[in-house]
Amino acid sequence: MKYKFTLVISIIAWVAGCRNNVEEPVVVPTPYALPIPGGFPEMTIPADNPTTAEGVALGRQLYYDQRLDKDGARACATCHLQAQAFSSAPAVLPHINLGWSRKFLWNGKISGSLEDIMLFEVEEFFQTDVDVLNSDPEYPGLFKKAFGVSKITTREIARALAQFSRTQISGNAKFDKFLRGETTLTNQEYLGYELYYTEKGDCFHCHATMFMTDNLMHNNALDTNPDPGYFTITGDSLDYGKFKSPTLRNIEYTAPYMHDGRYATLEEVVEFYSSGLQKSATVDPLMKNLGQGGIQLNAEEKAALVAFLKTLSDPDFLHNSELANPNN
Amino acid sequence: MKRLFFLVTTLGVSLVSCNNTGNVPPAIDLHVSFSHVVNGSPVQLDALVYQNNLGQEFSLKTIKYFISRVKLYRAGNTVIALPDIHYVDIRLPETLNYTFAGKIPAGDYTGLSFVYGLIPEENISGRFTQPPESLMEWPEPMGGGYHYAKIEGVYRTPSEEGFFNFHSGMLDGVAYEIHVDRTNQPFTLSEDKAVVNLQMEIQNWFQNPNDWDFAYYGPAIMGNHEAQKAIQENGGDVFSFAITGSLP
Structure with missing residues (x-):
């Protein structure tokens, strides 16, 4: 009887404890099916950055946001104009089908995945001030939905940009x-x-x-x-x-x-x-x-x-x- | 407990016996390593230091090719056919050693054969979707499929200097793959000796029976049946192999 009593008390305490620890529901982003044109090969996507609706939408928002730049002077889209197939003068390489690329920039500086080139862009080219995004009224919530993180880092910014870039597919010429x-x-x-x-x-x-x-x-x-x-x-x-x-x-x-x-x-x-x-x-x-x-x-x-x-x-x-x- | 001990002991002895009698040879991994030489010495890339039978100097920049349809021949007319298609690029170390997908029996073999390039049934546009293999594509206006090989470099004669692009493949439906036959060269494979070192003697691409004239063939031969035929004929003695114990 004594044991039973102890057991019941323990279960109640455990359940109560669990309830106290559960602060928010687990974030599960929505899988996003890339529109791969007929005749194109499958795209290799890193396992730690699956394409999701939330990630793509966030990447798109960032792509057009000048606050990505340390000085707030330019966004990706400042030089990568959609009207020019995401390129511009004098010699900006276009963002077309980069999801299949493993070598980036004219001089081949970056090899690897889109996450690698985007991390370079965020950290070295734009020198993004993550505090600006962390103090924004909307971005922390969007990053939470896309990646489940409470604090935005350059890693998540790069991952979001990579996800959006994977959707920049041209295959209907x-x-x-x-x-x-x-x-x-x-x-x-x-x-x-x-x-x-x-x-x-x-x-x-x-x-x-x-x-x-x-x-x-x-x-x-x-x-x-x-x-x-x-x-x-x-x-x-x-x-x-x-x-x-x-x-x-x-x-x-x-x-x-x-x-x-x-x-x-x-x-x-x-x-x-x-x-x-x-x-x-x-x-x-x-x-x-x-x-x-x-x-x-x-x-x-x-x-x-x-x-x-x-x-x-x-x-x-x-x-x-x-x-x-x-x-x- | 006593019975269990007896059973385990009996099983153990049986297994050991099977291994010792050799009735069923152990299945082993077959590895292949690729090496490339000119006149027997390892290739020195990007150096104009070689000379063909016509006295023309040449250098080598690119060596890329497919090996397929590898077959191993055992005594008693047993043939083990390996379906793998392997791409080799002298500048990509990861392509210079390969382990075939299926295991093979250890033991004595009477020889081997393979295809340099791809047979027509396997030379189908679109079968390779990822680089580097996909970059071997042979365009549809020239018949489609894939290059068998790309060997590129610079040549120099007393009167001119130019590029050569020794690109071979199936041209307009005419197949020029090379069936390399080394079926009368016995060897033995075992767990600790299961590496086939396949060596390409580059100089032989340019001689026997056809002395290759870089100036005559020029830098572009993909659309040239005469050149494709000459490459096929010269390919007979380009490859040799030896069995070694471990991958380099």
Whole structure:
């Protein structure tokens, strides 16, 4: 009897204790299914940052918030304009399909996941003052819902931005529709397609796969004395003059071109590859006709290649309301 | 208790006996390590220090390729076919050693064979979705599928210097994969000796039977059937193998 009494008292005390310890319900963010276009591979997502509706919404809010910057002067979207496929002059790389990328920035400074590049942006580029976000009336609650944290750190900011960036998917260009059998290319576009995907034009080795980039570093023979590029990261003289191959998706919207924005139009870019190659020590062997100055296209071929490049334009991406400023 | 002890003892002896009699050879992991040499010495990348039979100097920057359809031949006409497709990149150390997915029996083998590249049935666009394998794509306007290999570098003759891109693959439906046959080279595999060191002699790509003229073939050969055929013919003696005890 004595034991029974003790047991009952203990259970009551334990239950009461539990009630006192439970301050808030457990936060369970809502899983978010990324809209992966047909023909695209699955995206590899870190296990410790699954994509959620709350995380994506928070990342989108942050992407457009100038308070991300230590001085409050700029947001991601200040330089990454949706109307320009999330790029801008003079040479801001576009935010397109970065969820499949493992190498970031023109000089390849960051390798790894979107979380890695976003942490770099938050801590080194913006030098975000987390106290500003922690003292905001709304952000702490949004971070709580997305990540279950009571105090915002740069880690959660980077994770939210990474989640939003994974939704910046472009896969509905005319070329995609052509590959899906939903439309045809004009004769001129088709000639450009053949030039792109044969060694006559040979764009495909560096601007490869569905993403129109190999995400690797190359010296594409821009200058006899090239900018150091990847060398500044590795210190290896063999990397001198190498830069990341940018995606050619939405290239029509991302002028000007090259790592220094030297070419204003696609026609100038094609002319460079046709006749303007410059020798230097680390030029990639894929720049095959270096001795002749380039691939030696005639006027019809140059125009065709430009026409094909414009089939990589995805107007839906530019007008996707789910990627737009949530405050507008 | 006594019965239990008897049972356990009997079982233990039985298991030991099985191992000792060798009736069922132990299943072991098969490893392969890849090495690359020029004239028998390890490749020195990015150095214009090599010369072909025509006296043309060359350097090597890129060596990437697929190995597939590995088969091991046992006495008694038993063939063990391994379905793995493995990608090798001399600049990616993690690709230079590979352990096949399935285990194989230890014991004596009469030889092996494999495919350099991919057979047409396995050379299907879209089968590789992640880099680096996906970056070996062979564009649809040239027949689709994947490069078998990319070997790239610089060549120099007395009159010119240029790039070579020794890219091989199936061109417009014509297959040029290389079936490497080493079926008459016996070896023994055991738990502590189960590494096949596969060595590529780069110089042999450029000779026997066809002396490769860098200037003649030029920097772009993907659309050149004559070049693809010459590569296939030269590939017969490019590979050799030896069994070693452990991965390097």
